[in-house]
Amino acid sequence: MSVTLPIAALLFLxxxxxxxxxxxxxxxxxxxxxxxHLPMMILIQRLAGGLDSITLLAIPFFIMAGVFMNYSGISKRLLKFSEVLTGHMNGGLAQVNVILSTLMGGLSGSxxxxxxxxxxxxxxxxxxxxxSASFSSAVTAASSLITPIIPPGIALxxxxxxxxxxIGKLFLAGVVPGILLCLMMMVLVAFIAKKRNYAPIREKRASVREITVSAKDAFLALLLPVIIIGGIRFGIFTPTEAGAAAVVYALVLGMFVYKNMNTKTLWDATKESVLASANVLLIICMAVGFSKFLTWERVPQQLASWLTATVESPMTFLLLVNLFLLIIGMFLEGNAVMIVLAPxxxxxxxxxxxxxxxxxIVFIFNGxxxxITPPLGTVMFTTCSITKVSIEDFVKEIMPFWILLIVALLMLTYIPVISTGLPNLVFG
Structure with a gap:
């Protein structure tokens, strides 16, 4: 009873x-x-203790680095680079959308x-x-799902x-799945664009010189994920210190290299970073207290005992977890699902x-x-509110992408080497 009522209250709210x-x-x-018999002081201590971790400092650092990158004009340089790479393909601008999401995933993390x-x-x-506005919105929303698994995704x-x-292994584990998902989406976009006669935005493939010039302009931005992962792997800095290094790197680019940031934009970017960080950290703070009483009541152990007694095969367990998370993800926000259910x-x-x-990786991608799934998908609502597309029209266009995402999820679930191959190779 002491566990049932709190969980029921959580779901009801x-x-x-x-x-x-x-x-x-x-x-x-x-x-x-x-x-x-439990003093309220314990609750306060648990909530405060939930943020008493050096590791968590990586979250506001990487959020701030991503915001600084946006304010520094990095997104426009990456957009130009994406156009040069894919503008000649069927549905050129939609292809640019997918590529840009993949590149920005290494910067924004959200x-x-x-x-x-x-x-x-x-x-x-x-x-x-x-x-069509609905197809454009669907491509935008679907391609944004590459971001959580591309380092340094906040979800990781x-x-x-x-x-x-x-965290270093999780960063590396997301690289191959992110690239694979990008390629799968590009194939689907090309197929749909050909059927609907969505023309390329370039008449011919870019020359080597054009690609080189564009890559040079975007090189410093593309270097950030390499610095982060390389620094962690070779022990130059921890994931938290990598976040701080990313902030300094983004600040130097914005203020002194590209010179798109000034005192006012720096202040605006800092405020945006603080608000975004507070939102995530407040959820983590509360979730730590919630997970503590579940541990006290031995809920994880009881769940493990029940599942291992009922389900013999790890393949079956993964299938059940996927089905459960897909259903619950229709109603709850991804980070909330992860914080509550992952432990x-x-x-x-x-x-x-x-x-x-x-x-x-399977859990994060599932969330x-x-x-983008009705009725309460946060990215779905964010995209539709900005583009003024109705949920009904969005759902019609998102269905092919949703099927692709399920196929990708099954691949990640049952071919572990896709996510574990690179971290095993690098870390041993």
């Missing part, structure tokens, strides 16, 4: 649309109220931020060139912190002998799919 952090806090408070940026930057241009940092998994499911996955890095 989610359905009512209460902000995630407050839902988790009220559920945790309910548990303490039902157990009078699929909502990426979707919002592309909705403002690319969708109006696509509509002017004859693309949160998952690593919550489940004590190497429950990750130990069970380990009991089946599933690599924690592999399971982390990302939920963000």
């Amino acid at each position: 989610f359905v009512l649309g209460i902000p995630v952090a407050f839902c988790i806090f009220i559920a945790t408070l309910t548990y303490f109220l039902l157990n009078n 699929n909502i931020a990426d979707a919002a940026m592309s909705s403002k930057l690319l969708v109006p241009q696509m509509v002017k060139r004859g693309y 940092i949160i998952y690593g912190y919550v489940n004590n998994v190497s 429950l499911l990750a130990p069970v996955a380990q009991s089946y002998g599933i690599d924690p890095v592999h399971f982390g 990302a799919i939920g963000t």
Whole structure:
């Protein structure tokens, strides 16, 4: 009873649309109220202790680095580079959308931020060139799902912190899946564009000289993910220190190299970073308290015992987890799902002998799919609110991408080497 009521309260508040952090806090408070022998001071200590971690500093650092990159004009340089690479293909501007999301994933770390940026930057241009607004919105939303698994995705940092998994390995584990997903989406976009006669934005393939000039302009931005991963791998800095280095790097680019940032834009970018960081960290703070009482009540252990007694095969377990997360992702925000459920499911996955890095990528990607799924997908609502496309029209256009994403999810789930191959090769 002491566990059932708090969890029921959590789900009920989610359905009512209460902000995630407050839902988790009220559920945790309910548990303490039902157990009078537990002093409220313990609740305060657990909530405060939830943020008492050097690892968590990586989140505001990488968020700030991504925001600084946007303000420094990096997005426009990456857009130009993407146009040069894919402008000659069928559906050239839609291909640019996919490539830009992949490149920006290494900078922004947030699929909502990426979707919002592309909705403002690319969708109006696509509509002017004859693309339907609903298709443009669907491409923007679907391609933004590459962002959470491309380093330094914020979801990778949160998952690593919550489940004590190497963040450096998670960063590397997302590289191949991210590139694979990008290529799959480009093939689908080319197929749809050919059927609908969406013309390329360039008459012919770019010359080597054009590609070289464009790459040179975007080189410093593209170098950031390499610096982050290389620095972590060779022990130059920890993931947290890598975040700080990314901020300094983005600041130097914006202020002194590209000179697109001044005192005013620096202040605006800092405010935006603080607000975005506070939102994520508040949820983590509340979730730590919530996960503590679940541990006290031995919920993860009981769930693991029940599943291992009921489900014999790790393949079947992964299938059930995917189905469960896809359904719950239709109603709950991705980070909330990860923070609440990952500490429950990750130990069970380990009991089946599933690599924690592999399971982390599957879990994160699963949560990302939920963000474009009705009825409450956060990326879906963000994109549609900016582009003024109805949810009904968006859903019709997103279906082919949703099918592709499910295929990609099954590949990630049942071919572990896609996510574990690179970190095993680099870290041994």
